[in-house]
Amino acid sequence: MTDKPTLAVWKFASCDGCQLTLLDCEDELRAVTEAVTIASFPEASRAVLDGPYDLSLVEGSITTPADRARIQAVRQQSRTLVAIGACATAGGIQALRNFADVQALLETVYARPEDISTLATSTPIADHVTVDFELRGCPISKTQLLEVITAVLAGRKPNVWPSSVCLECKARGTPCIMVAHGTPCLGPVTQAGCGAICPAYGRGCYGCYGPMETPNTAALVDWLRGLGMAEAAIQRLFRTYNAAAPDFRQAGDRLGEGRHG
């Protein structure tokens, strides 16, 4: 039907925000649709072309037995599979269940919990299938999404670096809010990509892009204690949208054990 590369967008447990990011590329949407055939994107189109697909963007985490089977089928139909967003790359906010009793959560929300089929954990896509690239963020950045699509089409590695948010604050000219104002901030251990928005708005980074490469979370925890934060509050800071990402999980677990340093 077409010789353009085909794009498919898949949703697992998520808020839809990362796939919405594609529709939010108002200035670039026409160019994207000229460069690729949107073969399957239920949120945007009822027309679905059969796979295989050249590029699959996968949003969301695996939280049900049905989704655990479906991600295998998605992988089989996808030449390149990119996991997009904190849910797909770390399990998302719903991975807080990994630290809780799921049966108790079911009973909190549903009158008849036995009717609900769910797994005890929320896990990232890479725990289930081979993922070719993970794009971080809650939500992902438009610029980085367009870079990943462009790179995949060009057959090169996406230009997305695992450095910290601190570098983006410097690039943006935002004075360090921890140094200047004593505002607790996860920026030193969080991967860049958002553009360091929070510090520019006077609040601390809350880690929505997940841990940077080899973060020194122990040093940051000491700093946060020095700012007067309680252990439980520091633990909550690590346990949000990327709570189950290994480096953040370990930092949170250490706080939970009451260990210091």
Place this chain on the structure above:
Amino acid sequence: MGDDPQGDPQVGGTETRTIKVDYLARVEGEGALYVRIRDGALEDVKLKIFEPPRFFEGLLRGRAFTEAPDITARICGICPVAYQMSAVHAMEAACGVTVDGPLRDLRRLFYCGEWISSHTLHVYLLHAPDYLGYPSAIEMAKDHPDAFERGLALKKAGNDVMRLLGGREIHPINACVGGFHRAPSRRELSDLRETLLRARDLARDTVRWTGTLDIPDFTQDYTFVSLRHADEYPMNEGRIVSSTGLDIAVSAYDDHFEERQVAHATALHCVMKPDGGSYLVGPMARYANNVDRLPPEIREAATAAGLGPVCTNPFRSITVRAVEVLYAVTEALRLIEGYRPPEPAAIPVPPRAGTGHGATEAPRGLLYHRYSLDDDGLITDCTIVPPTSQNQTRIEDDLRRLLPTCLDRPDDAVRDLAEQAIRNYDPCISCATHFLRLEVDRG
């Protein structure tokens, strides 16, 4: 999913038909529709939402009251501002603090951005292709490039408002209990003014354009539920009213509405007490209950596009959304005009033990939050009732009345019309905390 995502119609025998939509398209989230027809009569309709449950209400227990606006925003990437606003109002109510004056105006301006962006996404990218006969807006754009570009430009204006006030358009970071982390300068807002002046023209054209669409003739008797405010078209504040005479404070919501779990969905269905009747929230309800709060020029634009003071045809909801976009752009301009940066950007909200209720008008309708806090401001209990949960019973009621009028048509046609009827409500299934598929059983 796990099943055939296409949901080919199954025609079984001569007396019964099953029509399935296994994966409803152009809605936010994942769901299905199941329709069973026996001997040419409609026997059963189920809107199935099987978005995986994410347990927000459970996960919020033990979190700080200040975390709820950011965490609940993650329920929905399409309307995060609504979640942030219902959460901050509920927390401020629990702590006995009222946020007023310029901060209140700034919140309203922020919300205008989400109404513009979310409604325009639905009008142009999700809903309009139904009226013009295309599978997607991208296909529609080939024959209607002007409409497509207008939609994108208008949506972008809404996103510009959210990005300035919120830092980013999806999961904005700037709203907090008590106000904002940072208030924009007058100068930053005046840059937005130019964008919004252009957007106002686009919004007027959008209202006119929706009036030219071929609207199916289908009217229903609705119980409309929305906020109503003494002198504004409602967004952040007001009493909860219905077209049948209900008029209650937000804190009395639980006395009059009830969530019930149904076997075919992971979303909870809401009904009105005591008789368990369905009701409608969203643009049609807001408009019917508050048309007298719209400025005259906007009412004139609505009338010129064929909209009366009450709209009871859900297929015409596209015009109601367009009118609300025009209102939101106009209101945003008014708020920018009178803007003085609030000082400070957030007022202190010391936590205290108690319960607080918040309800605001998300683009898709009334969004209710209730939180109980302990002395330290940690959440001990919470309830979140999104608009799509409230509309789900009503959507099924519409389908029960609509489908009998078209059962003589082929399955494909029945399916298309049913899907369009569902899209009339702009259902946000992620919001309903939970997935949609259409299945019609004729046998």
